[in-house]
Amino acid sequence: xxxxxxxxxxxxxxxxxxxxxxxxxxxxxxxxxxxxxxxxxxxxxxxxxxxxxxxxxxxxxxxxxxxxxxxxxxxxxxxxxxxxxxxxxxxxxxxxxxxxxxxxxxxxxxxxxxxxxxxxxxxxxxxxxxxxxxxxxxxxxxxxxxxxxxxxxxxxxxxxxxxxxxxxxxxxxxxxxxxxxxxxxxxxxxxxxxxxxxxxxxxxxxxxxxxxxxxxxxxxxxxxxxxxxxxxxxxxxxxxxxxxxxxxxxxxxxxx
Amino acid sequence: xxxxxxxxxxxxxxxxxxxxxxxxxxxxxxxxxxxxxxxxxxxxxxxxxxxxxxxxxxxxxxxxxxxxxxxxxxxxxxxxxxxxxxxxxxxxxxxxxxxxxxxxxxxxxxxxxxxxxxxxxxxxxxxxxxxxxxxxxxxxxxxxxxxxxxxxxxxxxxxxxxxxxxxxxxxxxxxxxxxxxxxxxxxxxxxxxxxxxxxxxxxxxxxxxxxxxxxxxxxxxxxxxxxxxxxxxxxxxxxxxxxxxxxxxxxxxxxxxxxxxxxxxxxxxxxxxxxxxxxxxxxxxxxxxxxxxxxxxxxxxxxxxxxxxxxxxxxxxxxxxxxxxxxxxxxxx
Numbered sequence: 054x055x056x057x058x059x060x061x062x063x064x065x066x067x068x069x070x071x072x073x074x075x076x077x078x079x080x081x082x083x084x085x086x087x088x089x090x091x092x093x094x095x096x097x098x099x100x101x102x103x104x105x106x107x108x109x110x111x112x113x114x115x116x117x118x119x120x121x122x123x124x125x126x127x128x129x130x131x132x133x134x135x136x137x138x139x140x141x142x143x144x145x146x147x148x149x150x151x152x153x154x155x156x157x158x159x160x161x162x163x164x165x166x167x168x169x170x171x172x173x174x175x176x177x178x179x180x181x182x183x184x185x186x187x188x189x190x191x192x193x194x195x196x197x198x199x200x201x202x203x204x205x206x207x208x209x210x211x212x213x214x215x216x217x218x219x220x221x222x223x224x225x226x227x228x229x230x231x232x233x234x235x236x237x238x239x240x241x242x243x244x245x246x247x248x249x250x251x252x253x254x255x256x257x258x259x260x261x262x263x264x265x266x267x268x269x270x271x272x273x274x275x276x277x278x279x280x281x282x283x284x285x286x287x288x289x290x291x292x293x294x295x296x297x298x299x300x301x302x303x304x305x306x307x308x309x
Numbered sequence: 310x311x312x313x314x315x316x317x318x319x320x321x322x323x324x325x326x327x328x329x330x331x332x333x334x335x336x337x338x339x340x341x342x343x344x345x346x347x348x349x350x351x352x353x354x355x356x357x358x359x360x361x362x363x364x365x366x367x368x369x370x371x372x373x374x375x376x377x378x379x380x381x382x383x384x385x386x387x388x389x390x391x392x393x394x395x396x397x398x399x400x401x402x403x404x405x406x407x408x409x410x411x412x413x414x415x416x417x418x419x420x421x422x423x424x425x426x427x428x429x430x431x432x433x434x435x436x437x438x439x440x441x442x443x444x445x446x447x448x449x450x451x452x453x454x455x456x457x458x459x460x461x462x463x464x465x466x467x468x469x470x471x472x473x474x475x476x477x478x479x480x481x482x483x484x485x486x487x488x489x490x491x492x493x494x495x496x497x498x499x500x501x502x503x504x505x506x507x508x509x510x511x512x513x514x515x516x517x518x519x520x521x522x523x524x525x526x527x528x529x530x531x532x533x534x535x536x537x538x539x540x541x542x543x544x545x546x547x548x549x550x551x552x553x554x555x556x557x558x559x560x561x562x563x564x565x566x567x568x569x570x571x572x573x574x575x576x577x578x579x580x581x582x583x584x585x586x587x588x589x590x591x592x593x594x595x596x597x598x599x600x601x602x603x604x605x606x607x608x609x610x611x612x613x614x615x616x617x618x619x620x621x622x623x624x625x626x627x628x629x630x631x632x633x634x635x636x637x638x639x640x641x642x
Contacts, residue, residue: 060413068401071442140397144458147363148414149386 057154065162079124087117105278114183115270116243121174129163130213156303164206171202187276197273205266208295211302218305265290314498321368329355331522342492344513345502352522353502390464394471400443415462429457449480469501506608525615537606539578545600553594
């Protein structure tokens with residue numbers, strides 16, 4: 054079982070490392086958001102400070118990390134469609150390997166890739182002059198953030214696999230990107246504080262699992278005076294999200 | 310352990326109420342090189358997919374290497390190797406990585422992996438390209454890599470679904486040689502499907518002719534051809550009339566007369582002595598022969614006899630397959 058998971062994971066890693074263009078393109082969007090939007094809004098807002106004296110750039114940096122994770126995770130999950138389209142899925146499905154090992158290997162592979170993207174984005178944020186100084190200190194803060202990236206990644210790759218298992222062709226891919234990924238990002242509170250939102254918007258934001266991911270990242274990276282929920286609630290929701298999605302993903306994948 | 314490599318009992322597969330496979334009974338002995346010959350859509354791939362446990366049969370049962378395909382699918386999968394009709398390699402990985410991935414999934418003992426891969430790469434003549442990414446391989450090289458991969462875990466039974474579809478004649482010959490060697494030297498039982506009659510004729514000890522989901526004939530290629538009962542004579546003659554055809558049918562030794570385009574095709578025993586009789590018959594009908602040819606029967610003729618229609622070498626099929634592969638690669642880039 055573990056042997057099979059590692060084998061599938063390895064393949065995902067080789068594919069990830071080899072797709073240089075994908076690594077770069079999925080960093081460009083977050084960099085644009087951080088660099089252009091962060092800086093532009095930051096200067097418009099001028100002296101407006103978030104609680105704890107944070108500037109806008111530092112406020113959105115954890116949200117942008119979540120964005121990098123979101124893109125890479127969903128993409129890897131959805132890549133099951135590519136495997137199906139290019140025939141390789143048959144090679145895996147007909148092998149004497151349990152479906153659950155395949156799903157776990159794929160999920161862990163996608164999550165590892167997403168975490169690498171997240172860490173790269175963390176470094177890039179530092180270069181943009183973001184202050185990472187929560188109450189957990191730099192070291193524990195980063196370790197905590199990486200753990201959160203893991204939880205977000207597992208849930209989102211599973212979500213991608215669940216969608217891909219139900220889709221018959223590549224057109225579905227664009228649909229997921231437009232109708233799932235972008236709304237998830239916009240509604241996550243990555244770009245704005247959610248406490249002062251009108252009620253109807255707030256309730257939609259509360260349904261988005263990424264909201265809790267962004268909030269947990271803020272806890273670890275920039276401090277709990279800009280967060281909306283207690284850390285235990287964020288982590289609890291993320292664990293529940295990934296357990297449920299992994300189960301659904303594995304169930305739907307079995308029926309391919 | 311069962312004596313036969315594959316046994317099926319009234320295997321049926323329906324898709325939305327339409328029968329793709331209508332009750333196939335089949336016994337393939339260990340060590341055979343058996344072929345399914347039939348046009349596209351005859352049910353060959355569906356049958357193979359059931360035997361490989363990819364599809365569940367609607368009715369009937371089958372065993373592969375003694376294991377029941379519905380009750381013991383894992384044991385079946387460990388006993389078989391498959392080369393699918395459509396490409397199934399990861400083209401972002403190198404040839405070597407594709408093989409290693411397969412070896413690990415099929416639990417090839419760690420100490421055997423390296424020398425088995427080396428040996429197989431030699432057989433399929435890909436040793437010098439093993440570390441290149443599959444995307445850079447030609448169609449024939451991909452096919453050969455897939456065959457090597459199918460053999461990596463030393464399967465007892467190897468399924469080859471249209472192994473030479475869309476390949477150039479030289480590569481086809483190459484692949485035929487590998488298939489024959491595998492069967493003879495490694496004693497692998499092989500079941501292949503093809504719609505190329507020369508492929509079935511050249512390679513297989515026994516073939517089953519499949520049409521519309523049924524086996525219409527089953528024997529060795531030479532016996533099937535003998536069953537035609539004589540040679541095939543093509544006559545180009547004018548004018549072709551019903552009287553002419555019925556008179557030709559009464560000529561001694563003539564077993565069958567068919568119209569194909571503007572010529573007549575006759576199955577004739579003792580052909581050399583019969584040709585003069587045919588000339589007499591045609592002259593009696595005031596018709597003229599503009600050409601005549603004599604040949605031994607082919608599997609095409611056998612197919613025609615059992616199904617009433619031609620088994621064309623489906624050039625369209627091969628072309629659309631190549632197009633599909635090409636689009637796939639394009640999407641990728």
